[in-house]
Each structure stands twice: as C-alpha cells, then as structure tokens.
Amino acid sequence: MANGGPLSWIPRPVRPVLINIVNNTTPIRRWVSKKTINRYGYAAPPRPRPVSMAADYVTWRGLTDRRYSGRHLPVPKDDVSPKKPAMEDVLALFARKEFRPANDTSLLFPFFAQWFVDSFLRTKWEDPTKDRHFQENESNHEIDLCSIYGMTEAQTQILREKSEDSGRRGRLRTQVIGGEEYPPALFERKADGTVGLIDAYDTLYTRANFDRVYNPPDPTRAWNDEQKLHAFAVGLEHGSSTLGNSIMNTLFVREHNRVAGIIEAAHPDWDDERVFQTARNVVIVELLNVVISDYIVHIAPIDIKIEAVPGMAERERWYRTNWMAVEFALLYRWHDLIPDRFGVTREDGTIEEHHGRDLMRANKLLVEVGLDRLLDDASRQYAGKIGIGNTADFLLEVKRLSMDMARACRLPSYNAYRKYYGLKPKTSFQALTGDSALAGKLEALYGDIDRLEWFVGLFAEGYDEDSMMGELLVTMVANDAFTQALTNPLLAKAVYCEDTFSKEGLEIIQQNRTLADIIVCNTGIQNPAKVGFQVRKPVMPTPAG
Numbered sequence: 001m002a003n004g005g006p007l008s009w010i011p012r013p014v015r016p017v018l019i020n021i022v023n024n025t026t027p028i029r030r031w032v033s034k035k036t037i038n039r040y041g042y043a044a045p046p047r048p049r050p051v052s053m054a055a056d057y058v059t060w061r062g063l064t065d066r067r068y069s070g071r072h073l074p075v076p077k078d079d080v081s082p083k084k085p086a087m088e089d090v091l092a093l094f095a096r097k098e099f100r101p102a103n104d105t106s107l108l109f110p111f112f113a114q115w116f117v118d119s120f121l122r123t124k125w126e127d128p129t130k131d132r133h134f135q136e137n138e139s140n141h142e143i144d145l146c147s148i149y150g151m152t153e154a155q156t157q158i159l160r161e162k163s164e165d166s167g168r169r170g171r172l173r174t175q176v177i178g179g180e181e182y183p184p185a186l187f188e189r190k191a192d193g194t195v196g197l198i199d200a201y202d203t204l205y206t207r208a209n210f211d212r213v214y215n216p217p218d219p220t221r222a223w224n225d226e227q228k229l230h231a232f233a234v235g236l237e238h239g240s241s242t243l244g245n246s247i248m249n250t251l252f253v254r255e256h257n258r259v260a261g262i263i264e265a266a267h268p269d270w271d272d273e274r275v276f277q278t279a280r281n282v283v284i285v286e287l288l289n290v291v292i293s294d295y296i297v298h299i300a301p302i303d304i305k306i307e308a309v310p311g312m313a314e315r316e317r318w319y320r321t322n323w324m325a326v327e328f329a330l331l332y333r334w335h336d337l338i339p340d341r342f343g344v345t346r347e348d349g350t351i352e353e354h355h356g357r358d359l360m361r362a363n364k365l366l367v368e369v370g371l372d373r374l375l376d377d378a379s380r381q382y383a384g385k386i387g388i389g390n391t392a393d394f395l396l397e398v399k400r401l402s403m404d405m406a407r408a409c410r411l412p413s414y415n416a417y418r419k420y421y422g423l424k425p426k427t428s429f430q431a432l433t434g435d436s437a438l439a440g441k442l443e444a445l446y447g448d449i450d451r452l453e454w455f456v457g458l459f460a461e462g463y464d465e466d467s468m469m470g471e472l473l474v475t476m477v478a479n480d481a482f483t484q485a486l487t488n489p490l491l492a493k494a495v496y497c498e499d500t501f502s503k504e505g506l507e508i509i510q511q512n513r514t515l516a517d518i519i520v521c522n523t524g525i526q527n528p529a530k531v532g533f534q535v536r537k538p539v540m541p542t543p544a545g
Contacts, residue, residue: 040478047320053135070325076412083451101382108378110337111244141322150235163272170260170275183232205237230363243362254522282505294514311493313486336390380540406455414457434462
C-alpha cells in the first residue's frame, strides 16, 4: 500500500468513480479512513518503546524521561551492525549530478514540511567541536504550533499583543509592511548605529539557541545587519532561517489573528485571554486538518479524503503519550526536495532566478515580493525528487551531519527496520533500488544487503512514478504522523466541543481542511486550486542550474 492508496487494487477505469462515491458518502469515507489510518498506525508496535536514547537497555528513566529522544529499535549486536563505509564515499552517493524534479510535488511542499517538523523534531544542539551523542531533545512532543506560539508560556506572553494598547483582544503581535501583516521585527538599529535585539524580545529565546542561529561558529553562516533587520520574532529561534519558515509563520500568524477577530466580534463579553486561547485551539486543529487531510495524503498517496475524526483514536491501542524518536528526526532529512535554483515573479512579470542558497535568511525577499506571489510561485515549481543522488551541493554538509547522527545513535540496518514495520526485507541491492548502476555502487560499499545502513537504504529505495518516496519511508512517516497527530488532546471526544472552540471556531475548523483553504483566507489568492502541494498548471519555467 505504500506505493498506492487503499483503493489501488481496484481497476483503473472504475477507480475514479468508486473513489468519488467513497469521498462523498460520509459513513463509508470515515470507515475507509479509519482502516487506512490503522494500517499505518499498527505498522510498528505501539508506544511505550522499551528503550530510548537514555540507555541501551530498559531503565525507568528511559521509559519516562522525554528529555531523551525515543528510538524505535535498540542498538544492534556487533555481529549484525550495519557496515560504515568512509563518509566521503557515502556522501558521494547523495550528491546531485543534475536536478531531478519530483513527479508532481511543488516547492510549497518542502516549505511546509520543514516548518512543520522543525516544531517538534528538536534534537538538542551540542557543541560541534566535541563528540556529539544526539541523546537529548528540546521538544514538547506535540503538534502545538509552537512555531508561532513559542515553546513555553513565557514565550507566548512575549509574542502576544497587549489588548490594553491596541484595543484588540486575543491577537499575536504583528507589523504592517506595504499594507500587509507580518510577524514583528526581532532586531532594530540602535542609537549608536549597531543592530541589536529589540528589548521586548531579549528573553524570547535561550541564549544558547539564539547564538546557535544568529551567531553561529561558522562565519559563512553568520547573519549580516540587513538580514537581522528583516528577521521576525516568532515562536522558535530558527523561524526566520529559511524562506519557507517565514512564509508559513506569516500565514499562520495571520490566521490566528483572523480567527481571533471573528471570535472577538461574536463574543464581546469575552476577555483578551479567552479570545486568545480559543483562537489558539482553533488554529492548532486547523493545522492538524492540514497534516491529516492534505500533507499525509500527498505523501502516501491516499485515494480518499482522510480526516481527523474527533475521538476516533481514543479507541485504538496506538493511542499513547507522544514521544518523538531519533529515527523520526532523521527520516525527515528531505534535502533532495530543494532545487538548485528557483524563480520569483517580479511585479513586471519577469521571472528572477535565485540560487537555492537564497532560500536561507530570505525575509527581505518575502516582504519585497509579498506572500501572495511567493505562494503562487512555489505552487508552480517542481520540488526535487526524493532519493539518492539528488542533494544539492550546498546541502551536502547537512547530509553529513545527518549521517553523523545516524551513526552516533548506532541505529540498526535498513532491513532490520523493514522487518520492524512488517515489510519484507530486501534480498539484494538490485531489488532495493531497481537501478543496476546504483545497486553496484551500494554493493561495492556494503557488500551485504543486510549490512546496509538504514539512513542510506531509506533514500536508495526505488519507487514507482505514482509515489513520492519509497515504501519504508512512507510507512515510517505515516506511522509516526498518524499516531502522534491524532493523539492531540484537542481531538479528544470530551474536549472537542463548542466550549473549547466556540460555535464560530467549529465552523472554521470544518471549512479549512487544506493548506490552500488557509491561504485563501489570508491572502489575495481567491482560488484554492492555484496553490498546494501538487504542482499547479501552468508550470512556472524551472530556472536552469
């Protein structure tokens, strides 16, 4: 099923008719949706997992202390450990020779994906000059939109607009540039001419995380004054690090304030706190809708409309406390999605070419061009194809860090994970890749398919034209996503009600199921068919590169 939806067994000529019937018949759609979710939900044993990164064997700390990342499989015994070829030889496998576009995935997809997963896959930063163990994390282990609300209540309070100053209730702070609403500025030019943090945000991030982003040890990654002056004050310290992060933060800050305005108007007797908290509840569930009904459906792909039905998950054995695992953090290293070059439509209609590196620290571009045009442009350009041999050169060092992490965590082999997820192990490199040349390179490096490193095998796996990624990768993504999104407390049957969201909030949740729905509510783009995770036609010319 990983390379086809739940109705893929039906002959193609009649499949669209049956899919349409299922999608428009609520009881049948929900039944098929539940079956699909559970097939992925039970693909791996449910939490709690016996071990975490706290120890190689079962300990109470390892079972309860979520400051340590989880792990799906324990450290393998030496005689079955994967082989570890020279790092440079492995990186050469990932290096892009020429850009290979995805089948139908737009650049908007990696923009959303990175922003989304960076909010809960937060491996604790360790000094790169020392041995790193990647054991601890800084995650809340929840899909909670900390990207705009912050990780803690103290951060949330800093990011909130003061109603006594603005006269508006329940809003997040923003600034208006060129008539458009954006998150507020993080830096300002001081009286002495230097650029520094705005006083209100001095304690927004921890000093270690702030320095990691804005004062990195690598001088080539340092922010210049102009870039700092365009940085946004948002929930996470890296919220302005990429164009995609800034686009999504801007969109969801606008959505929060839009929802708060609707609730404020409907409930003039509610105070600032209740308007804010109710709007926050609504927008978090809107994000869950996008993840379940739009994002995962694009990845799988799934033929029917999957929906986050309140209370459904509570009856399942996989309904357990969330705990992000190191494998989940690593399998999301989808650097292949980023093209070498991307195009931006300027006001006169010309397409301006940019190098892929220009996606970094790109808030100036965002405010110059505007959210609408960048969302439209991203929806009309192909992302890269996920797989070996398609990582841009400027991202290879990030891939190296991923390999370092996988090896430091002493993860089992690729086939060990296939068995864990109920999939048949691959018997040869040719069976894995379907590509004789790549199979030969892997065999030369690893010798035995059972000694292949999981991280390499995950991206070497071949897949058909109707898929976005290989079978194991799809299964792992869907398993973790479903079992950690649908356990959100806001979807609990006792919680999901008008008291939690307001009547108006419930209507908004029902209306907004896709990212395009939220875009239409907050931009000048009125047609949801113009934007989304699939490439929209006409396709914007892909700049050469």
